[in-house]
Structure formats: structure tokens, C-alpha cells
Amino acid sequence: MEIKKFNDHVSNTPILYIDMDDTLCDYLSHYQKMCELEPQEKYPQSKKGFFLELKPIEGAIESVNKLREKFDVYILTRPSYKNPLCYTEKRIWIEENFDLEFCQKLIISPNKDLLMGEYLIDDVLWPGFKGEQIQFGIAPYKTWENVLNYLF
Numbered sequence: 001m002e003i004k005k006f007n008d009h010v011s012n013t014p015i016l017y018i019d020m021d022d023t024l025c026d027y028l029s030h031y032q033k034m035c036e037l038e039p040q041e042k043y044p045q046s047k048k049g050f051f052l053e054l055k056p057i058e059g060a061i062e063s064v065n066k067l068r069e070k071f072d073v074y075i076l077t078r079p080s081y082k083n084p085l086c087y088t089e090k091r092i093w094i095e096e097n098f099d100l101e102f103c104q105k106l107i108i109s110p111n112k113d114l115l116m117g118e119y120l121i122d123d124v125l126w127p128g129f130k131g132e133q134i135q136f137g138i139a140p141y142k143t144w145e146n147v148l149n150y151l152f
Contacts, residue, residue: 014070017073019112021077043083050083075102113127134147134151
């Protein structure tokens with residue numbers, strides 16, 4: 001029996017994954033704002049439009065576009081299982097803040113440990129990720145400028 005290999009990644013360009021919430025977009029501030037506006041709502045992230053309203057973190061869009069020139073960049077984000085619309089809203093957010101082509105590089109997975117690549121930029125560490133992790137928001141990677149200085 002012949003075993004076939006399936007590998008769409010034929011480039012020698014390093015793979016870099018970037019998280020969305022609190023790495024590309026300001027999830028926490030919006031979450032806190034919604035909790036203040038609607039204190040009775042236990043899960044404000046479950047409401048329609050929550051993910052569409054997230055603002056980009058300072059320097060994120062420009063930095064990711066620069067990284068796309070050197071790396072094979074994918075957006076790797078966890079879904080909000082309480083909000084089935086988050087899948088669509090995250091996809092729309094990528095198109096509105098980047099471009100339609102970049103939507104093909106959106107991966108939504110509850111377990112980032114399953115993926116392999118050279119780098120993962122995330123505000124949370126994933127112990128099983130096979131590659132180097134850059135914990136965004138924590139020194140020495142508090143800003144996107146810090147991340148770019150490290151990777152370039």
C-alpha cells in the first residue's frame with residue numbers, strides 16, 4: 001500500500017502564527033467596556049457584533065503587514081464557543097483590517113498545540129506548541145515594535 005504525503009506548504013519561508021485577541025486586537029478593553037455597559041450580561045463576548053467591534057492594538061496592522069514580507073504568516077485564533085458568530089466575525093475583521101487574500105491564512109482552533117511552525121506570537125503560552133513562542137504584551141515583547149526588533 002502506497003502512502004501519499006499531503007503538504008501544501010512548499011515554501012522555505014518560516015511559518016509564523018499570530019493570535020488575534022489581545023495580540024492583534026484589544027479584546028480585554030472591549031470586554032471590560034461591555035461588562036460595564038451591560039453588567040447583567042454574564043458573557044458579553046457571546047453577543048452578536050462583539051468581535052467585529054474590536055479595535056486593532058497599536059502598531060499591529062502595520063507590523064503584521066511587514067512580517068508578511070519575510071514570513072509565511074497565519075492568523076491562529078481560538079473561537080468563543082459561546083458565540084458561534086465569532087467564526088464569521090473574526091474572518092470579517094481580518095478582511096476589513098488586512099485584505100481578502102489574508103483570510104485564506106485564518107486558522108480558528110481551540111488548541112494551538114496542534115500546529116507546528118517556527119514562531120507563535122500570542123499573549124498566552126501554549127506548552128505543546130512546536131516552535132518558538134513570543135509572548136506578546138510581556139517584556140521583552142510588550143509592543144509590536146519590540147516584536148519586530150526581535151524578528152528582523
